Amino acid sequence: MIPKKTLVKDAHIVKIAVELENYVPQLICLDQRQPLTGKIQEICSYWDIADPQNYALEFCDPNNQKYVTEKNRNEIKNGSVLHLSYSPSKTANDTLESLRSGSTMEKTKCLKQLATLSKDHTFAMEFIKEQGLGIIINMIEDPSQRDDDILKYSLASFVELMEHDTISWEILQNNFVQRNIHIVCNFQNFSKECIQSALSNLENIVQNSSKYVLVEKEVTLQDLLRLLQDANSATTQQNAIALINALFMKADEGRKRQIAHTISAKPYRLALIGNASGRPMEMTHQLYVLQMLTLGLLEQRMRMKMNAQDQDAHEKIKELRRIAFDDYSGQMGVGEEHLRRGGGGSGGGNVNFSQFYKKLGFKCDINPAQDFIETPPGILALDCMVYFARTYTQQYTKIVHENSCRADEHECPFGRTSIELVKVLCDILRIGEPPAEQSADFQPMFFTHDHPFEEFFCICIITLNRTWKDMRATAEDFQKVFSVVREQIIRTLKERPENLEEFRAKIALLTYQTITNLRQQERISKEECDSTASAIVKLKEKISPHILDLIKQQRLSYLVEGM
Template sequence: MYTKTIKMPATKDSNIVKIAIQMADQQAQLIEFNQKQPLTGIIQELCNAWDLSDPDTYALQFSDNNNHNYITEKNRNEIKNGSILRLEHSPSKTASDILAKLNNGNNDEKVSALQKLSTLSNDVTFALEFINKQGLALIISQVGSEMAHQLYVLQTLLLGLLEQRMMTKMDPQDQDALDKIKELRRIAFDTEGSVSGDVTARKQGVFAKDYKKLGFKYDINPAMDFTETPPGMLALDCMVYFARNHMESYTKVVLENSCRADEHECPFGRTSVELVKLLCEVLRIGEAPSEQGQCYHPMFFKHDHPFEEFYCVCIVLLNKTWKEMRATTEDFVKVFSVVKEQITRALQSKPTGLDKFKLKLHQLTYSVITSLWQQERTSREECESHAKPIIELREQITPEIMDLIRQQRLGFLVEGTRFTKYGPRGQRMKDKFRYVRLSPNHKVFHYGECDEKSVPTIDELPAKLAVVEIRALLTGRDCPHMKDLQRRKTTHQLAFSLALDSVEVSSLDFVAPDEQVFDYWTDGINALLGNKMTSKETEKDLETLLSMDIKLRLLDAEGIDIPTEPPPIPDNPPHYDFCYELT
């Protein structure tokens, strides 16, 4: 193959490397590439040699198997002696051609354009050009799951550029980083804005006090706050970006917390480090794109610093949530669990811009989140309660729970109750009270008159009634003292009587002071008589205790979906040769 050579003046300058330039349907050019010469000038010379017009529509690309990125002023230093580059259409021209084919091309042209877009989407330079030309909006409207995957890959790779900073610990000797920490203090507390104030006006002890107000964990040496990876230096980058670009919000956050009581302050430094770590986790920064992934967020393609702006919105949210929860430093983990829920739920709504993301966060207050959690928990429990394994478990433990309720009711009767005395026709007897209690062996009721405040012991109650003498329990209108309804002075719903086999006394009559006492006594008497306890209190207690017991038994299965039907029992094995006895 014939190669055309452009002669360059001989030089030993280290900025000059010898490389080859290829182009489709053209002879390769061997040139001496001057790192100090602008790329536009080099491309102009190449176009002149190949008689190409419009050099502004061309750009250089790497031609390595794993690197097809466009060459820019930022990455040109990667060109080494012997490198082979390609002259291709510029990112702007290529993006325009792809969009034209996607809009107006036939099916084959659209497939070809999508394949080229898939190849170039890893290049940030091209990606930004494509997005600026509204390519993202077109793709969202025209392309389905395959393109969604490519956008997911693009987002993952763009955010993946932050991994290096995320995994970089702060170097105590890094003067630039130390200056950024000082800048955070100066913007927050030096109202005159004087840079020289750091040198002349304040002592180190006062700086430490300011760093404590800023919420750093290590206020003597704040650099120590950025030694954990992740989030590493990415946390400092975000904090400085917030202070520089959203100064009013930054100073408001810092000054509001510096004025609170120590236990209620939301430490800006510490929460920022933890928040950046959380955001990296939510966005999976540092993870390679999966083959099936399709989850992307359009708002990250609409800003030059998407992650930093994302942090700025979330740090304001965090402070708002902290105040809503009236949190203290001991609630740090709890606050972040709520903030994570707010962020993930807002992202699930696929906001197209940061403004819509803010609006969604504004709707997801702390009270809304707790309400949603409760609804989801109730719904999950309701669904699980109908599963056959849960139904069988309820049936299995119900007798144990009913026995607990029975013991509680009998214990209540042993403690005893003071009842107001009523006449045979249901009239209340003024200042007349009867105290009744069951013996510890559950065989005898002891009762007798008492005053309004006394609690007599069993020995102080003269009358006795053996449980075996009770023929039946009567309630409501069936009670003897509720027969004359016209002259009654109490409600019959709380009345109950013990019908006796005794000739001398046919019944022992009561009116409970409230519904709970009525339920407890009727339950206890039914338990003594061997009858079923059917009161509303029993139903409520049974449901409460069953629910608590089942939750405790299922703690180890938290997060596991319980099937509505048990899995089928497998067939017997063809043989049992795998069984053996240990000697």
């Protein structure tokens, strides 16, 4: 019997439709090995179009509107609908002709189309090649340009053309930069679209051009924050924060601290987080970047070892002792001078300072300055401890005295645990690391207080002491306690508390017992999930007969022995 001949499907052939306004659509087979120019000639010939060289194919998908090229033709699938339109070259030349000699209405219509067309890389390259970018720049720079639509679409077109990263930002002159600065600083007089584009342009100039000095000089942080307060558009707010971030990253250390200080003012903090609900992902990312940049200013203290000559640091250590043991303040005498030189042993009279530092939980009670040599957390740990002692004096003294009265094996040493906790917090918040490009790990609570990190530490040190007691921990359980505390902090941060009080309330609910229960539930869930995994199921099926056979043999052996 002769076998039937089977038709082999040609993978290079795709069946598509081609549309053109006022023409009956064509259903064709496109050979992906055939040059597009040849196929376009066939399509034009079918419709009696005389100049096929001026035409090209476009994708019709609203989310994928671009010209079909030899590079992207593999995106054409069976059932695709393409549109026959003027080629990028002809469209670019027609656009330039309208921009050079058209009426105001024609220019407006043309620029509106250009703002969309410029998103396509093929068209953008043709337009730039024909010197179109220079015309757009001149239209933006023109101070006599009063038509808001022309300015709006010119700016939008420029933004899209520069998005393709083929032109250096260094080509821009001061006039262009000044024009964008004027729009941002006088935002009340311009449409939100103009402001959004101008903000985007200035951000790119700061990041990619030597002209950033002009932006840094002319655009004040107050201007941007005022814009942030008054803007009723999420995109405008997002672009304003992006520009603040760009200026922050370019600034020197002193300028960075000025920016952070200005942002920390309550009205500006509220402007930043007042738009927190329902914010788009890109807005969240920009806020996360700002959060990382402001917290990153702690890196200097985090990486700074305590210097024996650092008088301020020695005074802070003595202040910790005085606040906790103020009953002895009148007996300090000679010991103060000894401490000033870095010592911490016995002073004058009957006062033995080392015993106080031992009660404070320092490793080196003779010279507690030695505890702040390790980096991280460096001197930042001392800053946080002193802040806690000054701001929450009652809780501080309670923690110190409670622990000094416990049996040695159950003591939770304030000094040692505080230093380790600051190290853990720096690690959780990734202080000293650059912002991740795709992250949106924004924590609004860090924009709700003048000293957010220090307040964060205060809440966490109280949590740590509570957890230590709940676990009935000893010195040997130090790392075990910190693994629980780290988990308490991370789980609470994942809930994105809006402010520090909410963080305090949420972490208070995550007791040691709660963490233990959660771990157990997650372990059971994981085991159940693993047990239903295909590999485990197959293994069970494979070994089950052998196990059943073994059980059968054991039962028979037991019966034989019984007889």
